[in-house]
Amino acid sequence: MNIISVNDYTEMSRTAAEIVIGKVKGNPEIILGLATGGTPKGMYDSLIEDHARNHTSYEQVTSFNLDEYIGLKPNDPNSYHFYMNDSLFNHIDINKERTFVPNGTPENTDEECKRYDERIDSLGGIDLQILGIGQNGHIGFNEPGTSFTSGTHVVTLEDSTRQANARYFDSIDDVPTHAMTMGISTIMKSKQILLLISGEEKAETLKRLIDGEITEEFPASILKKHNNVTIIADQKALSGVVMP
Numbered sequence: 001m002n003i004i005s006v007n008d009y010t011e012m013s014r015t016a017a018e019i020v021i022g023k024v025k026g027n028p029e030i031i032l033g034l035a036t037g038g039t040p041k042g043m044y045d046s047l048i049e050d051h052a053r054n055h056t057s058y059e060q061v062t063s064f065n066l067d068e069y070i071g072l073k074p075n076d077p078n079s080y081h082f083y084m085n086d087s088l089f090n091h092i093d094i095n096k097e098r099t100f101v102p103n104g105t106p107e108n109t110d111e112e113c114k115r116y117d118e119r120i121d122s123l124g125g126i127d128l129q130i131l132g133i134g135q136n137g138h139i140g141f142n143e144p145g146t147s148f149t150s151g152t153h154v155v156t157l158e159d160s161t162r163q164a165n166a167r168y169f170d171s172i173d174d175v176p177t178h179a180m181t182m183g184i185s186t187i188m189k190s191k192q193i194l195l196l197i198s199g200e201e202k203a204e205t206l207k208r209l210i211d212g213e214i215t216e217e218f219p220a221s222i223l224k225k226h227n228n229v230t231i232i233a234d235q236k237a238l239s240g241v242v243m244p
């Protein structure tokens with residue numbers, strides 16, 4: 001895993017955006033894997049700024065999001081569909097028909113999961129996957145204990161994950177208990193992965209990722225087996241790590 005050390009959240013966001021912009025310019029038909037949460041928000045802001053200033057085009061880009069809450073419709077302000085439209089898609093020239101987010105209210109959950117993976121595969125796989133990380137090492141919504149061989153599936157969210165995301169909801173009781181997420185194997189099939197980590201609340205997480213063993217109890221640890229992972233981490237997140 002290659003680590004880019006940056007000063008702060010702003011620099012992390014700009015650095016990540018520059019990498020994404022470079023990849024989109026190099027391959028206008030790129031397939032991006034996108035993440036939600038607080039971490040990538042600044043990167044999306046930078047992409048929007050660049051699109052307004054330099055007209056980088058996303059017309060031919062396809063995107064797949066990592067996850068969605070079960071029970072939330074796309075127009076629910078707390079859904080990840082809504083987050084993506086509001087944080088990025090509404091502000092760039094991407095064709096929304098080519099932006100995919102798991103359906104949180106499917107008629108048949110198993111079929112929806114299967115269809116999601118099949119669609120990714122049929123288009124040739126994800127070229128660049130953006131990831132954040134939960135404090136417990138979850139990626140997407142793959143909680144500790146998730147099989148490394150998992151495809152897209154439904155998970156029961158840990159209390160700590162629901163609490164960490166409760167800031168977006170009126171109360172903790174409103175945070176869904178389940179989510180649909182790309183699996184670990186879905187994520188690992190991406191050709192390149194960019195993991196963003198910021199803030200001291202992620203310092204222990206990053207230390208464990210770098211120094212710890214590869215175990216299903218810490219889902220992100222599998223990234224050590226991927227041959228093209230770049231971590232962009234700020235000084236607060238890196239505070240527990242001894243850099244070479």
Ligand SMILES: N[C@@H]1[C@@H](O)[C@H](O)[C@@H](COP(=O)(O)O)O[C@@H]1O
Binds near residue numbers: 038039067161
């Ligand atoms: N499903 C998302 C993850 O994709 C994200 O990485 C994580 C961390 O969120 P944040 O970036 O807000 O710390 O939160 C959620 O659980």
